[in-house]
Amino acid sequence: MKILTVCGSGLGTSFMVEMNIQQLLNEMGVSGVEVNHSDLGSATPEDADVFFLAKDIAEGGASLGNVVILDNIIDLEELRTKLTGVLQEKNLL
Amino acid sequence: MNQVLNVLINVLSEPSVLVAIIALVGLLAQKKNLSDTLKGTTKTFVGFLVITAGAGILQQALAPFGEMFKAAFNVNGVVPNNEAIVAIALSKYGSSTALIMFFGMIVNLLIARFTRFKYIFLTGHITLYMSCMIAIILSVSGFTSYSLILFGALTVGIFMTLSPALVQPFIRKLTGNDNVALGHSGAVGFAVGGLVGMAVKGKKEIVSTEKINFPKGLGFLRDSTVSIALTMAIFYVIVALFAGPGYVEGKLSDGKNYILFAVLQAGMFSAGVFVILAGVRLVLAEIVPAFKGISSKIVPNSKPALDVPIIYTYAPNAVLIGFFSSFLGGIVSMLILVLSGGIIILPGVVPHFFTGAAAGVFGNAMGGVRGAILVSFVNGLLISFMPILLIPVLGDLGLSNATFSDSDFGIVGLFLSGLAHFGGKTTIMVGIGLVLLIMILASVRKQESHAVPYKKVEK
Numbered sequence: 001m002k003i004l005t006v007c008g009s010g011l012g013t014s015f016m017v018e019m020n021i022q023q024l025l026n027e028m029g030v031s032g033v034e035v036n037h038s039d040l041g042s043a044t045p046e047d048a049d050v051f052f053l054a055k056d057i058a059e060g061g062a063s064l065g066n067v068v069i070l071d072n073i074i075d076l077e078e079l080r081t082k083l084t085g086v087l088q089e090k091n092l093l
Numbered sequence: 094m095n096q097v098l099n100v101l102i103n104v105l106s107e108p109s110v111l112v113a114i115i116a117l118v119g120l121l122a123q124k125k126n127l128s129d130t131l132k133g134t135t136k137t138f139v140g141f142l143v144i145t146a147g148a149g150i151l152q153q154a155l156a157p158f159g160e161m162f163k164a165a166f167n168v169n170g171v172v173p174n175n176e177a178i179v180a181i182a183l184s185k186y187g188s189s190t191a192l193i194m195f196f197g198m199i200v201n202l203l204i205a206r207f208t209r210f211k212y213i214f215l216t217g218h219i220t221l222y223m224s225c226m227i228a229i230i231l232s233v234s235g236f237t238s239y240s241l242i243l244f245g246a247l248t249v250g251i252f253m254t255l256s257p258a259l260v261q262p263f264i265r266k267l268t269g270n271d272n273v274a275l276g277h278s279g280a281v282g283f284a285v286g287g288l289v290g291m292a293v294k295g296k297k298e299i300v301s302t303e304k305i306n307f308p309k310g311l312g313f314l315r316d317s318t319v320s321i322a323l324t325m326a327i328f329y330v331i332v333a334l335f336a337g338p339g340y341v342e343g344k345l346s347d348g349k350n351y352i353l354f355a356v357l358q359a360g361m362f363s364a365g366v367f368v369i370l371a372g373v374r375l376v377l378a379e380i381v382p383a384f385k386g387i388s389s390k391i392v393p394n395s396k397p398a399l400d401v402p403i404i405y406t407y408a409p410n411a412v413l414i415g416f417f418s419s420f421l422g423g424i425v426s427m428l429i430l431v432l433s434g435g436i437i438i439l440p441g442v443v444p445h446f447f448t449g450a451a452a453g454v455f456g457n458a459m460g461g462v463r464g465a466i467l468v469s470f471v472n473g474l475l476i477s478f479m480p481i482l483l484i485p486v487l488g489d490l491g492l493s494n495a496t497f498s499d500s501d502f503g504i505v506g507l508f509l510s511g512l513a514h515f516g517g518k519t520t521i522m523v524g525i526g527l528v529l530l531i532m533i534l535a536s537v538r539k540q541e542s543h544a545v546p547y548k549k550v551e552k
Contacts (some may be wrong), residue, residue: 007402008315008316008317008402008446008447009317009370009443009447010370010374011216011217011218011370011373011374011377011400012216012217012218012219012399012400012401012402013399013400013402013403015217015374015377015381015400016215016399016400016403019381019382019385022382037374039316039317039318039370040315040316040317041316041317041318041319041367042318042367054402054405054406055406055409056315056402056405056406056409056412057315059315060313060315060316070406071406072406072407073402073403073406074268074273074399074403
């Protein structure tokens with residue numbers, strides 16, 4: 001499975017969320033998930049199976065398809081809950 | 094032997110190789126396997142070359158803009174855009190930037206480990222841009238080789254810990270927690286804005302920006318490729334209109350229609366920034382996680398300082414209000430500059446967006462809608478006038494039609510150049526030393542005040 005994290009310029013926030021997802025995947029012992037980060041402009045629906053982005057760019061990223069919206073991007077527990085949901089849906093957990 | 098040394102120096106003074114080596118060190122320190130190490134090192138190496146290529150595209154667009162601007166208004170027009178100025182500067186200051194950044198991160202770790210400033214600055218692109226500006230200013234002030242790297246690294250390290258510390262009181266108020274900090278070059282603007290917001294709070298009831306209905310459908314502005322291309326197209330076309338078809342088609346566009354030429358160049362500018370961002374992403378892809386991993390081992394109780402959008406989700410309406418209000422501040426500043434003559438700073442959409450939006454969120458937390466509008470307007474003025482003061486201290490690069498944008502670049506730049514003004518290298522060294530000393534003393538006093546009640550308990 002491929003996960004793409006997205007933010008406005010694809011430099012800081014999306015990178016941070018990517019590192020947090022990597023960390024959570026390691027903690028959960030899930031392998032075979034590829035995580036990358038990108039800016040809103042270059043991300044296309046084909047780039048990944050699931051997209052993680054923050055609430056403030058939800059409108060701009062709606063066209064990406066399978067989108068997970070984070071209400072608070074510094075909240076690791078929210079990320080854990082939503083990531084677990086995605087992994088269960090894909091039968092990886 | 095001498096020949097080997099020469100080759101070695103040659104290799105090490107190639108910035109693309111240097112950043113690759115830095116990434117390699119980070120990957121080895123994390124004990125990554127061979128394929129990850131090889132992949133990461135190569136991507137970092139290529140990433141730097143991508144930035145250089147982006148700089149080329151950007152300059153193709155920026156040069157005719159500068160000429161048109163000069164022909165139209167007879168003054169210099171400067172676009173504040175960090176990516177633009179950094180990419181251009183890296184061709185000359187690449188190696189010193191890379192080394193200052195590497196050792197600056199180590200200074201950050203040391204300060205966070207041994208003082209009360211527990212911030213680890215994880216916004217890698219800001220570290221890169223700040224290292225680049227410091228490399229330029231210190232070089233212009235006469236620093237070379239070891240002293241350039243040493244004092245550059247100290248300055249970057251101090252910035253990486255002090256900047257988050259400055260905004261932390263407002264972050265605490267906004268987020269209600271003290272575990273995360275803000276790592277961005279707009280800190281001074283946010284802190285000034287926070288104070289303004291508190292001052293204007295008044296006794297009236299505060300109306301939050303999130304309580305008002307704000308038009309939807311502006312979300313596309315968050316896409317920087319689109320917003321840069323659109324705003325630059327407006328600027329390019331206006332300047333082309335003033336420069337006139339005769340000048341543009343005769344001197345610059347080789348006969349191509351002048352409006353079409355202006356629009357194409359604006360697109361080219363956005364394309365350049367797009368390529369540079371892709372390069373920056375590649376360069377940082379290995380360095381930042383390595384820094385994060387190492388910091389969590391060396392500084393166990395550290396506070397990660399993260400990029401500015403972490404606060405946007407607290408007030409998405411304030412984000413857009415802040416952007417527009419800051420941009421308005423930029424336009425007002427531009428008009429003031431037009432009337433006063435001299436260099437004109439154009440309102441750059443990227444800095445006004447990122448720092449204006451944050452100022453809006455802070456302003457809203459302090460004083461509702463009124464706070465959001467006012468604080469981001471002040472931010473807009475601040476980031477328009479500061480770049481002007483910065484231009485003379487950047488040496489030849491001050492004339493490149495692009496400059497650093499956010500408020501902290503202005504403060505750090507003026508601090509260094511102000512010191513240089515009063516005595517050159519020596520005062521800069523003393524100044525940097527003093528700041529570091531104050532930070533250490535502040536930590537010693539803090540620890541003592543902790544120690545006193547502890548002793549009393551023991552008795």
